[in-house]
Amino acid sequence: MASDVPTFAVPPGFLGSGRREGAAISIAGIPLDIGTTNRSGARFGPQAIRQASRMLVDGAHPTTGMNVSELLSDIGDFRIALGDIPASLKAIEAQAAAVDHLVALGGEHGVTLALLRALARRNGPLGLIHFDAHVDTWPDNFGQPYAHGSVFYHAIEENLVDPRRMIQIGIRSPVEREVLDWTAGRGVTVVTAQDTHEQGPTAVAERARSVVGAAPCYLSFDIDALDPAFAPGTGTPEIGGLASWQTQSILRRLTGLRFLGMDVVEVAPAYDVAEITSLAAATMVYEYVALAAAMRLQQRSA
Secondary structure (H helix, E strand, O other), X not given: OOOOOOHHHOOOOHHHOOOOOOOOEEEEEEOOOXXXXXXXXXHHHHHHHHHHHHHHOOOOOOOOOOOHHHHEEEEEEOOOOOOOHHHHHHHHHHHHHOOOOEEEEEOOOOHHHHHHHHHHHHHOOEEEEEEOOOXXXXXXXXXXXXXXXXXXXXXXXXOOEEEEEEEXXXXXXXXXXXXXXXXXXXXXXXXXXXXXXXXXXXXXXXXXXXXXXXXXXXXXXXXXXEOOOOOOOEOXXXXXXXXXXXXXXXXXXXXXXXXXXXXXXXXXXXXXXXXXXXXXXXXXXXXXXXXXXXXXXXXXXO
């Protein structure tokens, strides 16, 4: 980004990027939130995240020293089927299938199911690093099988992810015992928010690396993994969550993993304060792109 362009005047794409041919990573918004179970409004998340990302264009990434925006093409928002969850998931999957390396800005967490379907068709079952306050392995939510709290139940049942290579970080919400037992019984590793506070980012990152291993994997970041003090703008906030510095520190330690894509979801800007939720979400994407950039550089020099 040119130094004579102030951050508030940066173009509206993520990190100021527009549509660019041949870019390593594509950014797309997915403005779907009809499967939320508490406060709606995540359909406005993509634009809020893009807006907040302009705070991150003033120079190189602070730890990698790379200008990560050069890797990006912001391809706009995916089409959805208004009011129809299954049809929306089908449309999202078809659009995601045409993109090599996608970072999605949600939208509700249900969009992740469509993204995993598209990736698994090409790559088989994936490893998964999942930041969230909720396990999202309910078989349905109030009778709706594809609401945002059921995404990983279906992902496991459809063999889109390998649950033995799946780790959930930041979990702390109320949950039925049978849902927890089902999740653990499939082999999922659950690291609670309290575990993270007590063990620290280094230990949690090492555990994530050991669970996921060397095979292809995916990163899904629900912004409610963060405590409402750091991310009030979300539909289902839970107290006792992670600090933004903790998640940033964990992400920076996930170097060398074979990530194939990422999403950040559940940003609902109507409930935000001074854009802090949107900025946190934008920064998590920024950290992911820095990981991908470092991996790309490593592969070129190998």
